[in-house]
Amino acid sequence: MMARGMLSDYFEGVAVKRLSVVETSPAASNQHEFNGSRALRGLFGDDDRKNIPARFIWLGEEQEGITADSTVSWYDARRNHPTRTEYRLYYPANEVTALMGAGDSFFLALRSDGSVMVIVTPAGSTIQNQLLWLFGLDAQPGFEFTAREITPDHDAGVDFAARYILDELGIEPEEPEADLLDGLIARFGMAFPNTRVFSALARDSLAGVSPHDDPDAVLMAWIEREDLLFRRLERHIVADRLRSGFMAAGDAADVEGFLAFSLSVQNRRKSRAGQSLENHLEALFGARGIRFSRGAETENHHRPDFLFPGQAEYLDPLFPAPRLTMLASKSTLKDRWRQVLTEAARIPQKHLLTLQPAISENQTAQMQEAGLRLVLPARLHDTYRESQRAWLMSLSDFVGLAEERQQA
Numbered sequence: 001m002m003a004r005g006m007l008s009d010y011f012e013g014v015a016v017k018r019l020s021v022v023e024t025s026p027a028a029s030n031q032h033e034f035n036g037s038r039a040l041r042g043l044f045g046d047d048d049r050k051n052i053p054a055r056f057i058w059l060g061e062e063q064e065g066i067t068a069d070s071t072v073s074w075y076d077a078r079r080n081h082p083t084r085t086e087y088r089l090y091y092p093a094n095e096v097t098a099l100m101g102a103g104d105s106f107f108l109a110l111r112s113d114g115s116v117m118v119i120v121t122p123a124g125s126t127i128q129n130q131l132l133w134l135f136g137l138d139a140q141p142g143f144e145f146t147a148r149e150i151t152p153d154h155d156a157g158v159d160f161a162a163r164y165i166l167d168e169l170g171i172e173p174e175e176p177e178a179d180l181l182d183g184l185i186a187r188f189g190m191a192f193p194n195t196r197v198f199s200a201l202a203r204d205s206l207a208g209v210s211p212h213d214d215p216d217a218v219l220m221a222w223i224e225r226e227d228l229l230f231r232r233l234e235r236h237i238v239a240d241r242l243r244s245g246f247m248a249a250g251d252a253a254d255v256e257g258f259l260a261f262s263l264s265v266q267n268r269r270k271s272r273a274g275q276s277l278e279n280h281l282e283a284l285f286g287a288r289g290i291r292f293s294r295g296a297e298t299e300n301h302h303r304p305d306f307l308f309p310g311q312a313e314y315l316d317p318l319f320p321a322p323r324l325t326m327l328a329s330k331s332t333l334k335d336r337w338r339q340v341l342t343e344a345a346r347i348p349q350k351h352l353l354t355l356q357p358a359i360s361e362n363q364t365a366q367m368q369e370a371g372l373r374l375v376l377p378a379r380l381h382d383t384y385r386e387s388q389r390a391w392l393m394s395l396s397d398f399v400g401l402a403e404e405r406q407q408a
Contacts, residue, residue, distance in 0.1 A: 326347045
């Protein structure tokens, strides 16, 4: 496996708290301050640090993130007093602070370049859980700051789940072993191949990984390799396009052209991630001799991602319904999991495989009530709360279920 970097490459430390009513009330002075605590002092030190570059980010459950570039200042308001100290953290009002509400979680992350990220999330949300997991914070935030230093000797590697969350924060991790990746994608030049070709390349480049090995480890190895290959090729193509510039007639900046290109990059990432997951699942099931149909049509023209043992059996009213299985695959969920519930009426217990870490307890409870079982590669189970894990299925569990029903 490739080295993926460490979280300490990006952050030096983090502090988090739950916001109180007083801390979110609009101030006539249009400014905000936190009293300096031991946790904050451990993060920022004893010296005054004025106008630290800061990126403020609001991340809700469904809406896109909102960002604002600003500053924060850490200072002792009684610096000249011979015996007393009174540390404060000051930050000006902006579009993100205007959205803060009582009970929201307030993350203060010190970047390795000396800047700060201020991340605000709704309490109990999926993104809050993801950030707590990413930063190694076990407890739900309280009304006092808790902090953690992130150092190379007490650090976690940036794996697939961490990369997913860093993406949400707008942080682009470096590609490890770039020369190897460049050699693998050289034949594509400056054009993206279709997803099946790219997925096959990722699998073929991992000679030591067999689909007959542990399904959870195999799927993650394939997914991670394709993710790295895709990002490396994307970096080359985007860099080439940026070098060409965005100029309209009369030497005017082509703003619309730039925005359209940026949107196309984001949309391609999202669509290819879902197709990549389906491609690798198809290869895994096929190699293991599991019978299935991909994209078969059911009632009302629904097309579940995978139907076991196949479309013919599903449409045969004499085929026993308990031997039918449906698996949807979505690399990320948001609230789209509800779409799966109507895709195969003959199958009351639906299964949905995702790569999204740390989905909130509220969301998984709703899935349980709706008769939907969540399937995740085993490595991602640790990102979930202990109370959720007994209900989660691994891909190995699902493969065993499909094989058992096929042999019945």
